[in-house]
Amino acid sequence: MSNPSERCYRTEQLIMNLRESSIREAVLIELNNFIIEQSTEAMRMDLGFHLWNSELTLTILLQEVVAVYPKLLDPTLTMTECTRLCNALNVIQCMASHPDARIGLLKANIPYFLNPFLRISENVMRPLRFVTLSILNLISALAKFDESYGQEILLLLLDTQVVPLCMHCILHGDQLIRKVATLILMKILMQEKGLKYCCALPARFLLVIQVLHQLVDTFTSEIPCSQQLKYVVQCCLSLSRVAWVGGVYDTVRTNFPKQLIDNTFGIITRDDPEIPNMLHQLVLNLTRQPPQ
Template sequence: MAEVEDDPGGPNHQEEEQWEERSLSLLRDSKMDQELSAAKKKKKPASRGKKHKMKAMQRPTVMTETILEFFEEDLRESAIRYLSNYLLEKREEDLDNYHHAGFLMFNSCATMCILLQEIVVFYMRMVPDNLDVRPIKRLANVLTLFQCVAANDETREKFVNSGAPNFLIPLILFDSEIEIFDYARSVALSVIGILCQGREPTILQWAIKSNIVEACHTIIQNGSELNQVIAMHILEAILQDSIGISYVCDPIHNSLLSGLMKTWDDLVTLLAADQETSPRLLFHVIRCYLILCSHDRGYKTVRKSLPDAITNGSFDKMTEEFPVIRALLHQLLLSVGREVEEPFSCEQVLLPLAEGKNIRLQTCARSALSSESTTPICLGSDRVIFLPSTPFG
């Protein structure tokens, strides 16, 4: 079996794009993130770089043969790398085979134990002087296989019930200045994001009990831009479910909600000062504010604590460049009763819940506004709540 060698050097620009694709591409709405990032960099969306040519993997039995090589210690590293690279290349064009690989890995004897053993072995290296590029890339390849298991509808909940995702939390929270480890952290975060984005009650309850919200808060405070974006994806998925938003807005967890608001306030202030930093982070922060507005306590908190930079036109230049952010910002301002310069029409939208129900949100229409008025007239409610009606990704 031909091996696909990793470049032992540090990450260059092309490799940075490949890491971003590896961690973001399976998350819902991630296409919008990539487009916002690409537009800001004045280039096309992230390319995949040079694809690995693995024609041998097209043979029907080669995937199972590769998984069996995990049991041979001297073959394990190359087999894991080989399979993870193949899945990265093929997951969009051959989604059925990608999901089949996740099913095989989870249900084949002892395979998950071997992958967890790889993570535990990495734990022993988690001191700054013992980390180098090769074991970090080996870890990232294992996490890429976990993505595959998490993305499969048949294995996702069993994967969570097995306790395996809990092994990722120390990796997410580990403090390291090595750049390549930060990319591996983004893959670990994306596994959690893939698990949570389906908003299945059992998985969300696991996420809450495992302090995933608090872990995401830590990443948003201290993480890189890519990790902050993925953490915001996870928070959005949790907040869009009644279980998650009730947890965050519960008075018992007052410090959590106030801490998130403070962190978002600091982030918005930073983005207002340097608008070249990350339009997609602003996009996600505004979405989180909007989602919180669907909860009574969350609405009151957002209305009371909305950053000045959101309301004083600091982002006018950015919103001109990115209409989707302008639409979200207008929705937020209308939701909290602030004036907007150009009220816009929007259709009634539904906020889906994991239970299969929908919350019908009140909206306002341009026709309900007088030509002189800049304050929205609400239709059927004294509180106007908006969520994006445009499909993102």
């Protein structure tokens, strides 16, 4: 469906049908398929803009999220119910493809509606892994800091406790969940204000390093792809840059995952020539003599 007028008509039709609770589950499936059909970023942004500006759409989608709350700790939550929730989350993620919607979603405190799904224990997270993954993908879509609203988005995200929640997911999620949670953490640590937030308290700084260390330890049994390894290396590289400024050199050296620089992952790093360069800089940062 490449004709703009046809896409517009289809969008309006789906938005109207979403208001009918009796057919909403089927409409969410249809709407997700329609989102997949948008083959370019411009088309997805246009659809996201229309969804964001349509009356009641976000309210309806949040109703789908809240409806699952009573079953968060209930083993009777079905795959059908999880799929329906994921479909609703994917529509919100489509909204987030437009910059005006991104800042709007954060100002509307949307992450707070999603946080309960990220706080759950490991045994509950397993059956809800697809929901957790959808939420993390949505947060990653919101975490775009290289635009006009970028720094405001960063501060709003930090207020939602995104950092400790991502670390919880890294510790207790499966490999895919850990990968997306690490991506979000990396995006934050690459921003000056995000790095300052993570280093503001010694306990917080130490926890971030320890979580990354535990993540690297899991790579001995679950070999990461080069992309996932790159996320971890970039996180560590960002943290290593503040070792001197914050006077936490010994903390960084003691808790740093040594496997990253002892060639444990040499075969993987060859898949991406940028990783060895990052690791070389990391070694330089960690082996400099402390200033006298």
